[in-house]
Amino acid sequence: MRNEMKSLQLKTPYFLIDENKLIKNLEIAKKLKELSGVKLVLALKCFSTWGVFDIIKPYLDGTTSSSPFEVKLGHEMFGGETHAYSVGYSEDDVHEVVDICDKLIFNSQSQLIAYHHLVEGKASLGLRLNPGVSYAKQDLANPARQFSRLGVHADNIDPKVFALLDGVMIHMNCENKDVDVFLRLLDTVSDKFGTYFNQLKWVSLGGGVFFTWPGYDVQKLARALRAFGARHTVQLYLEPGEAIITNTTDLVVTVVDIVENEIKTAILDSATEAHRLDTLLYNEPASIVESSNNGEYTYVMGSCSCLAGDQFCVASFDTQLNIGQRLHITDSAGYTMVKLNWFNGIRMPSIYCQRENGNIQLLNSFHYQDFKRTLSQWSVS
Known part of the structure; x- marks a missing residue:
């Protein structure tokens, strides 16, 4: 009272923000990690209120970003793994983040070619791929929408770039509360890019997987993620945002x-x-x-x-x-x-x-x- x-x-x-409700979501995230072997990095584009990072840090593996400022925030205030991604880096941006990130993910092959020499030996190199399929109820948030600028499509891939890469990121979901839909997307991605995955150390499947939604079958998701990681011998990542802070x-x-x-x-x-x-x-x-x-x-x-x-x-x-x-x-909380x-x-x-x-x-x-x-x-x- x-x-x-x-x-x-x-x-x-x-x-x-209600700490008890936040911990309830984080306990589900912890269960998913234990069952699947997947690593979870908080998507700062959704939630960057660092005053409660002390609650979140024990449960997640780090942060992922969409800009140099988010990279700095994740590095300074969260710790763990710091993933740096941007739709478009300038050379100054790369210099700004390369010494404080663990993974640097480029959006295009042209940026990878232009800047990989600045990253090699400092951070793990990644590239965003676009599978051409997705789950998103809103076209504004659909990464596979027509003329999408987000990531490299399968028919545009130059296989030679994979000699430079340690991993890839594929973001194809937005508030996906249906585990079966996600599993179908996962199969599509495996079929389309599996040959490339087998050359890599890690694959991030992005965010938008709403595994904290009431009734979501976390065990079914975990089994599929563990099988995917084993099939391609890669460390899997998810980049939850809303799933961590929903209803908090x-x-x-x-x-x-x-x-x-x-x-x-x-x-x-x-x-x-x-x-x-x-x-x-x-x-x-x-x-x-x-x-x-x-x-x-x-x-x-x-x-x-x-x-x-x-x-x-x-x-x-x-x-x-x-x-x-x-x-x-x-x-x-989200966005x-x-x-x-x-x-x-x-x-x-x-x-x-x-x-x-x-x-x-x-x-x-x-x-x-x-x-x-x-x-x-x-x-x-």
């Missing part, structure tokens, strides 16, 4: 107004455009803890931004909402904190973690000066 009272004193909006975090907001135009809209002190961008990008409505499927009172959950279509969802409640009431937007922005100058949510002992720890907070210095900084003489 004391910690519930403390949370009511926190100024909204804020993210609240609420975005806590306050109703600041209620307006009506044929339907009632609750105006919240938050915005999808600024604080939960994927809700807007992928048109995937958020979920409210306090809502009810058969509730008598229905509201649009509208943001406080000036973007006309900026809303979280339509939700029903058993009782009418009141100005000043707090609501919890669930599953708000949220890494995408925060200052659209409309809206106050960014603070970030808290509720630890196992119930204590609420402040990880970060944002203020006017943070907004002010984002776009300009100068000294007045």
Whole structure:
């Protein structure tokens, strides 16, 4: 009760990460590692809130990145293996990361040819391949979409480049909750690239495998991964993001107004455009803890931004909402904190973690000066 009272004193909006829920996911990850022999590296593009890396580090093997800044963060704040990948490196980028990463993965054969001499002897060399098949409900997130720039397609491979490589990365899933679909993709990849795999030390199968989803058959996944690794004599990696932090975090907001135009809209002190961008990008409505499927009172959950279509969802409640009431937007960890922005100058949510002992720890907070210095900084003489 004391910690519930403390949370009511926190100024909204804020993210609240629940350590107990995070550990629940991590225990599943631990089981998958033990059963399959696969190594797991956290995808920082999904979740980079390093204030809770102390919880995650004992369970995972390291991090994987999409930019030099993420490489530095993984190296400095997480440790373990640091995988460096980018869709497009400059030579300066390669110099920046090569001494602090364990694996450096190029997106194209041209970049591999251009920069491999900078990497050899320092990091394990990798190349991204594109199998031309994938699981993704949204075309925006589909790595095998038409004209995809992500990785080398089978018919474009120059076999000679494999003399330079230690491993490859294949990312072909986005929120794949169906183990049987993943296994079919795995068979396709094995058939298409198996000859090349047999020359390598490691293969990363990327992220998007939702093995912490309720009811997911982790043992079936583990058996398939172990068999794949044995068949090609490679060390397998997965790059989980959402699977690690799903359903661990609420975005806590306050109703600041209620307006009506044929339907009632609750105006919240938050915005999808600024604080939960994927809700807007992928048109995937958020979920409210306090809502009810058969509730008598229905509201649009509208943001406080000036973007006309900026809303979280339509939700029903058993009782009418009141100005000043707090609501919890669930599953708000993945691709949220890494995408925060200052659209409309809206106050960014603070970030808290509720630890196992119930204590609420402040990880970060944002203020006017943070907004002010984002776009300009100068000294007045």
